[in-house]
Amino acid sequence: MKPSYAEEYKVRETVMGPIFDQLLQSPEDFPVTLVFCNGSNLCHLNRDLIIRAGGRSKVSKDSPFVALHSDQDPTVVSRVLSDLVSERPTIKLILTTSYLGMGFDSPHVSRVIHYEPPSDLIDYVQQIGRCGRNGQQAEAILYYNATDLGHVRQHPGGKEVDKFCKHDGCFRKALMEYYHCTVATLENCCNFCSN
Numbered sequence: 001m002k003p004s005y006a007e008e009y010k011v012r013e014t015v016m017g018p019i020f021d022q023l024l025q026s027p028e029d030f031p032v033t034l035v036f037c038n039g040s041n042l043c044h045l046n047r048d049l050i051i052r053a054g055g056r057s058k059v060s061k062d063s064p065f066v067a068l069h070s071d072q073d074p075t076v077v078s079r080v081l082s083d084l085v086s087e088r089p090t091i092k093l094i095l096t097t098s099y100l101g102m103g104f105d106s107p108h109v110s111r112v113i114h115y116e117p118p119s120d121l122i123d124y125v126q127q128i129g130r131c132g133r134n135g136q137q138a139e140a141i142l143y144y145n146a147t148d149l150g151h152v153r154q155h156p157g158g159k160e161v162d163k164f165c166k167h168d169g170c171f172r173k174a175l176m177e178y179y180h181c182t183v184a185t186l187e188n189c190c191n192f193c194s195n
C-alpha cells in the first residue's frame with residue numbers, strides 16, 4: 001500500500017529535517033553534501049528546504065542549497081558546477097537525481113546521502129565515488145525502508161541492492177567483493193565495523 005502524504009512527510013522530516021536545520025543554522029560548518037533521490041522525492045525535499053529557509057522569496061543564488069536535475073536551467077547548473085570546484089564553495093547541499101552521477105568531480109564533496117537506495121549497485125558505487133575525491137575522509141549514508149526495497153527489487157539489478165542493504169557484515173567489504181576486489185581493514189570503516 002502506498003504511504004499517505006502525511007506519512008511521507010513524516011519520513012522526510014525524520015530523515016532530512018535535522019540535516020536541513022544544521023545546514024540553515026551554520027552553512028559555513030556544513031560539509032559539502034550530495035543528496036541523491038528520485039525525481040518525486042527531489043521535488044518534495046526541495047520544497048521542504050525552501051519552506052524551512054523562509055519561503056521562495058528568501059531563496060537566492062547565495063543560498064547554501066540547490067536542486068540539480070535534467071530540467072534545471074543550464075545557467076544555474078553551470079554556476080553550481082563552478083562554485084563546487086572553486087576554492088571555497090558557498091553551495092553546501094545539492095539535491096540531485098542520477099543526473100549528477102558519473103563524471104561530476106568536485107574536490108570538496110565529503111558526504112553523499114541516498115534518500116532512498118538506487119536501483120543498481122553500480123550506480124551506487126559511482127554516486128558514492130563523488131565524495132572524498134581529494135583523498136579526505138568522506139561519508140556515505142544510505143537510507144531505505146521496506147517500501148523502498150520493494151520498488152528496488154523490481155529493477156534488474158535490484159536484488160543486489162536489496163542484498164547489500166540487508167548485509168550483515170562490513171559494507172565496504174561487501175561492495176568490494178561485488179567488484180571482485182579485496183580490501184585491507186581500515187579505521188573509520190562502516191557502521192557494521194564501528195559497532
Ligand SMILES: [Zn+2]
Pocket residue numbers: 169170171172173189190191192193
Ligand atoms: Zn566496514
